[in-house]
Amino acid sequence: METQVTDSPAAERLRLTEIFLSVQGESRSVGWPTVFVRLTGCPLRCQYCDTAYAFHGGHWWDMDAILAEVAQHGVRHVCVTGGEPLAQKRCLLLLQKLCDAGYEVSLETSGALDISGVDPRVSRVVDLKTPGSKEMARNRLENIPLLTPRDQVKFVICDRTDYDWARAMLAEHRLAERCEVLFSPSHGQVRPHELAEWILADKLPVRYQLQLHKVLWGDTPGR
Numbered sequence: 001m002e003t004q005v006t007d008s009p010a011a012e013r014l015r016l017t018e019i020f021l022s023v024q025g026e027s028r029s030v031g032w033p034t035v036f037v038r039l040t041g042c043p044l045r046c047q048y049c050d051t052a053y054a055f056h057g058g059h060w061w062d063m064d065a066i067l068a069e070v071a072q073h074g075v076r077h078v079c080v081t082g083g084e085p086l087a088q089k090r091c092l093l094l095l096q097k098l099c100d101a102g103y104e105v106s107l108e109t110s111g112a113l114d115i116s117g118v119d120p121r122v123s124r125v126v127d128l129k130t131p132g133s134k135e136m137a138r139n140r141l142e143n144i145p146l147l148t149p150r151d152q153v154k155f156v157i158c159d160r161t162d163y164d165w166a167r168a169m170l171a172e173h174r175l176a177e178r179c180e181v182l183f184s185p186s187h188g189q190v191r192p193h194e195l196a197e198w199i200l201a202d203k204l205p206v207r208y209q210l211q212l213h214k215v216l217w218g219d220t221p222g223r
Contacts, residue, residue, distance in 0.1 A: 012063040014090050015040040017054040017083065019066070021073045026209055027125050027152055028180055029106060034077040035070045039091060042084040044110050046133045048156065048186045054083040063090075067097060081108040086115070095119050112138040116146055124151040125182075130165055132158025132186065144173050151179040158186040163198050176205040184209050 017038045024034040038051070040058030061069075070078055078098050085091045086109050098105045099121040106123040109115060112135070115124050126143060129135045133156065147153065153175055155166040166183065175181050183206045185195040196208050 012090075012093075013060045014063065014066065014088055014094060015058045016061045016066070017058045019069050021075065024077060024079065026154070026184070027106060027108075027182065028123075028207075029077055029079075029104070030209065032077045033075045034079050035073045035075055037066060037070065037078065037080045037094070039080065039082045039085040039088055041087050042082055042110070043087055044084060044112055044129075044135045044138055046110075046129065046135050046156075048133065048158065048189065050187070051081075051083065063094060063097060066094065067101060070098070070103070071101075076104050077106070078103040079106045079108060084110050084113065086113040086118075092117050092119070095122050110135075110138070111143055112140055114140065115143050120148075120150075122150075125154055126151065127154045127156065128166070128169060130155060130158060130162035132156075132162040132189070141173075144175070144178070147175075147178040149179055152182055153179055154182040154184060156184050156186050157195055158189045160198075162186075163195065167202065167204065170204065170206065181206040182209050183207070 017040045019035065019037050021033065021035055024030050024032045038054055040054055042055055080091065080095060085107060095105060095107060096119045099119050106125055107118060108125045111126040111128050115126065118124055129139050157163050157166060170176060170181060183195060183199060185192050192210055199206060199208055
C-alpha cells in the first residue's frame with residue numbers, strides 16, 4: 001500500500017494498515033462481500049489477537065482517497081476495523097462520510113473506548129473482553145446502556161471460565177434485550193462444537209459464530 005500524498009489538512013487524514021475486499025466472516029452481515037478499512041494502532045494487547053500486524057506502521061491516507069478506494073470495489077457493505085479504529089478520533093468522521101455515501105457501515109471496536117460519538121447509522125460491533133483475553137479490565141461498561149438493536153455485542157470465548165463469565169454478563173446487563181449477542185470460540189483454544197454444546201445446554205439467546213474468513217483462508221492478512 002502506498003502513502004496517499006495530498007494537500008489536505010491533517011484533520012482529513014487517517015493512518016491505515018490496509019483496505020481490501022473480502023467476505024465478511026463475523027457479525028450479522030456474515031457472508032456479504034465487504035470492503036474492510038483497517039486502521040492502524042490499538043491500545044489493547046489481547047492474548048488471542050490475530051491482527052497484531054496493525055499495531056504499528058501503516059500509511060497516512062487522505063479521507064477522500066479512502067472513499068475513492070472503497071468505491072472502486074463496488075460493494076454495499078463496509079467494515080471499519082483495526083487495531084482499534086476509535087483510537088484515531090478522525091475515525092468518527094470517516095464513519096459519517098461512509099454513511100453519507102450510502103454504504104451499509106459496521107464498526108468493529110474493542111469496547112474499551114467511548115462509542116457515544118459514532119454515527120447512529122453505523123452498526124457498532126462491540127467486543128466485551130473476557131478474562132481469558134487478559135484485557136478484561138479495559139472494558140468500558142458505560143458503553144452498554146448506549147447499545148441499540150442496530151448494534152451487536154461479541155464475546156470471544158477462550159475456555160469454560162470465559163463462557164460462565166459471559167453468561168453472567170448476558171444476564172446481569174440484559175444484553176439480549178438491548179442488541180444481538182454473539183459468542184465465538186477463540187481459535188485454537190476452544191473446540192467449536194464444545195462452545196456450541198454449552199450454548200445449547202443453557203439455551204442462551206445468543207448467536208453462535210465461527211470466523212468464516214479463517215475457515216476459507218486461514219490467518220492470511222487481507223482476507
